[in-house]
Amino acid sequence: MLARCPFPLPAARRRLPPSRFPCPIHSYRLNTISTLPLPSLASCSWPPSSLSSSRAFTAIASTAAAMASVAALVFVLFSFAGGVVFCNQTYIVYMDPTLRPAVHPTHHAWYAAHLQSLAIDPGRHLLYAYSDVLHGFAAALLPHHIPVLSSSPAILHIQPDPVLHLHTTRTPQFLGLASDAASALPRPIDAVEAASRDVFIAVLDTGVWPEAPSFSVPAGLPEVPSRWRGACEAGVDFSPSLCNRKLVGARSFARGFRAAAAAAGDGNVKGKPKEYQSARDRDGHGTHTASTAAGSAVANASLLGYAAGTARGMATAARVAAYKVCWASSCFGSDILAGIEAAIVDGADVLSLSLGGRSAPYFHDIIAIGAFAAADRGIFVACSAGNSGPGPATLANGAPWIATVGAGTLDRDFPAYARLGNGAKYTGVSLYSGKGMRKKLIPAVYGAGSTNASKLCLEGTLNPAQVRGKLVLCDRGVSARVEKGAVVKAAGGAGMILANTASNGEELVADSHLLPAMAVGKKEGDLIRLYITTDAKPRGVLAFGGTVLGVRPSPVVAAFSSRGPNPVSPEILKPDFIGPGVNILAGWSGEVGPTGLPKDRRRTQFNIMSGTSMSCPHISGVAALLKGAHPDWSPAAIKSALMTTAYYVDNTRSPLLDAAGGSFATPFAYGAGHVDPEKALSPGLIYDIATDDYVSFLCSLNYTIPHIKAIAKRNVTCLPKLSNPGNLNYPSFSVVFEKNLRAVKYRREVTNVGPASSYEVKVTGPDDVVVTVRPTRLVFERVHQKLKYSVTFVSKKERGKSRDEAFGRITWASKQHKVQSPVAYTWKKYTWKK
Structure with a gap:
């Protein structure tokens, strides 16, 4: 179903030259690498359903960039009665408050007057009126309204509403935040844990699954401090009673999304599962990041037996509030700004945003603008750097008032093993938890289809006759890793080896596949490709090794982690630091399986994910600990402490390595280094x-x-x-x-x-x-x-x-x-x- 225009177009303006009035929509992605990037198109239905359905519409969109998780510029045109019809879109209008005439008693009235001057109804078109995050408003407008508004001296700047799409048990020990059972010695970090109970972390993401055990109230956690002004909003399948002394807030913001991409006003988009019209998290991403930052300790946590242990957030005593600004994997700038404004007013001390997009001048960067307002109020803001590495100058969220977080590995792994018919054995990773393969070798295939696309195991490219009962080798890329496994299984394959190409190098990310499957690096992948394509009767079998701790070397900079130099202000070194972002276990939504695929019927309380989306909340939680220990420190002081005490050697005492190629990483990949929370408490x-x-x-x-x-x-x-x-x-x-x-x-x-x-x-x-x-x-x-x-x-x-x-x-x-x-x-x- 297509979303209708929020208001009818004037008859005189239903035929506009496309060269003069394009409707750009900037598309970005959430910084997680565990799900398939899908294009998000905003479209309008015209003519109304009461008119002849035979009148066609056309939508012209650039989706290739969206599939590559970078910005896409979308132009939406409609043919009607021989002409071109344009739907309105959302714009963000920045105002100079010093020029408000006295005749308008409030800023809201002033903003409404600007819309009335365009002969449009503010009640229908004014989406948000901002006061704390910026001076201005978001409204649904037509492109030809923009030059009219811009002629007002009170208007500083107008931009289209950008669409940003989404960028643990072992982590606390790895960061020195949880004592090993063998050690009972008190440490400085233990003393500040309790102090963080008065710190509030606002997570702007896909919402929260409040029943997740990570949001249960820890023993001894006192009542919520009176300075907190947040609330748990009632909504579809979300009662305010679901909040508690740990989960202290839950709000949702969807006006920008609904105006641009909602279907028939019910908040859904074509091809996406139904969204909850509330702060409840269907996607799982928001629950994962929130529990990483401040989840309570949960014993016997695991993902289907993997990474078993006690799961805890970075700041287990800190309070957490969820602000749902992302819907169907799309996060509109107007909604993000509204979420940041609410978090500021509610009394948040730390903002965590695991989302972002293509870098832009800071006056065009919605997150930079919102983060500036937060920093001005003394609020620490952490953002993910992005998952567009390992290329140079690929990072986002690089403003100096933001803590820009890259991703590194843990000293934990989930090994899997491939044994081939020529006697060769290769090690990779996997989170497969079902029935294993027998030890007997089975036939192996590569490119089992009529086109080269079958090497990528894209949907519809595999020939079941060539795949059935065999071990299938698939190249990584284009589609999601878990989706490739689902394609192989649907074609009758018995197992899958997912082999990296040059773009991913030796980086390995474990996935909870639906069939026996493992991932290998490029070097091993090239050898397996050579064997299968040259041997007369290639064969292979897989085995799975569970969870292994103490992996060396670690940490290693993740290949996907976006890199500097800073594309906007190269004189500011970014990212600032790295944190754990590969194979992170944290809380999960009860609505979806661990792969996120509709066909995945498994339900788990925890999931393992990778991306700078995962490293960002680690820093948010650590910042909450530092804020609790040093309540007088500014956001810049907290970031300085984390940077100047970071380490840049691994657990073998060698310089940090880059997973992209195995060579030494540089500060353009890891910034100041890997965070060390305990040293950051006393930076000197x-x-x-x-x-x-x-x-x-x-x-x-x-x-x-x-x-x-x-x-x-x-x-x-x-x-x-x-x-x-x-x-x-x-x-x-x-x-x-x-x-x-x-x-x-x-x-x-x-x-x-x-x-x-x-x-x-x-x-x-x-x-x-x-x-x-x-x-x-x-x-x-x-x-x-x-x-x-x-x-x-x-x-x-x-x-x-x-x-x-x-x-x-x-x-x-x-x-x-x-x-x-x-x-x-x-x-x-x-x-x-x-």
Whole structure:
């Protein structure tokens, strides 16, 4: 069924030239890699059903980019009576509140007056009126309304409503947040767990499954602090009584989604299962992220026997509130802004957003704008970096006031084994829990179809006659991993080996397949491909090894984790750090099976997923612990502590590896390193940043004053401004040697949050950069004392050398602390003068 236009089009405007009035809808994806990316198209029904059904419509859309989990630009056109009809879409309008006439008593009335000036009904078209997250509103408009609105001096900026789509038991031990049974010694992190009971984490996602055991009330958790202003909203299959002292809030926001993509007003889209019109989570993604951040301890948790143990969130005493802003895998910007605004008003201390899309200038970036408002209120914001790695400059959510989180592996694995007819044995991973294969070898096939697409095991490409009863080799890519297994099973296959290609390298992600199946890396995959395609009678069999702990090396940067350099502001090093994001066990929705496929009838209380969607809530939970321990710390201070204490070597004491190719990873992949919560409790020094500093940073990007005002919600002059965006007081350094530029100078200020100490500087880095730090010694006599230093970077790189990036580190060390900052160097094309 197609969604109808929210209002009838005026007769004079039913035939518009497509070149003048396109309807762009920017499409992004949730940062999880466990489900199949599907295109999300907004469409309208015209003419109304009362008119002749024989009048056709056409929809022209770019879906290839959506299938690749990147932004898609969708143009929706309709043919009617020989002309082209355009449906309205949602726009977000940014206003200058200082220009509100006195005749309008409220901002809401002022916004409504703007719509009335267009001869449209505000009651039907005004979706949201914002006041805390930004000054402005979201409304359903036609493209030709935009230049009319833009002519008003009170309008700062107008943009189409962007659509963002979605980017544990072992994790607490891996991060040092849960004591091993053999150790009864108290540790600093244990003392702050109770303090986090007064910290509120807002998770903006697909909602929550409130009956999940992860949201049961821990023993001894007191009543909800009176400062919390949130609520549990009643809705379809969601009673406010389902909330408790752990799950303290549940709201849903769907006006943007309904205006653009809902079917007949019931909140569903064609081809997607029915959504709950409430905060209840059908998808499972929101329940997983919320329980990762602050789930209660649950004994005997597992996914069908895998990863068995006690499941707990990062901050088990913290309170969690769910804000459902994503529907049918689509998260509209107007809904996200409404969710952030509600979380700010409700009293959240931490925001967790495991979603994002293609990078954009910050004044076009909905999450950056909402996060700025949150940071201005002292709220820590963590966002996933994205799953578009391992290519360079692929990360999203790179604004400096956001904690941008990449993904790494745990020291836990789920091994599976393939034995072939030539005697070769290969190890991969799997979460298959059904009846295993017998030890007897069976025939193996690859490309069992009439086209090359059969190598990818796409739906409809396998020939059952060639597949039935056999072990099928499938290439990874295009469709979801679990979907390939379902295709093989439907064709009669007895098992599947999923082999990586070059784009995934040696990264392995375990899945709960519906048939015996395992995943292998590219190297093993190439050998298996060679065997099956050259042996006269290829054969094979699979076996499954359960759960293994203590894997070495770990952590390893996940291949899918999006990378820097920062595509919007390259002088700010991103991501900030990595956290556990591969094969993470956490709470799950009771509505869907672990694969998320409609044909999966299994139901579990926990699921294992991978993606930066999973690493983000780890950081959110850790931030809640730090907020509880240091309630006076700003969001920037918390992020600084996590960055300067992060580690960049694995459990073999070697530099962190990159799963994409097995080589050493760089700060463009892991930022400052892998978070170490216990060390972050006492970082020694912090790099603090005030909101006004972020405004100066925006000015240094040469944005227009209206664009900066739209983000900052205040009057801005940009006098003075930072000489370079890299002069923001950030805990890391990104040095960009522009054309003809040999020297870059940055300044920093550090605040002592430890005892009186003396710090000496140490610099490591490439030979072709001379680094000078002044002074080389910082002496702090008291807590909260601030001292400044400068760093000058001079490139000695010779003309013709091919390397265009290098890395180093600046460390301030005292007898008790090491305050470490990564340095990334980038050379742009240059023609230096003699």
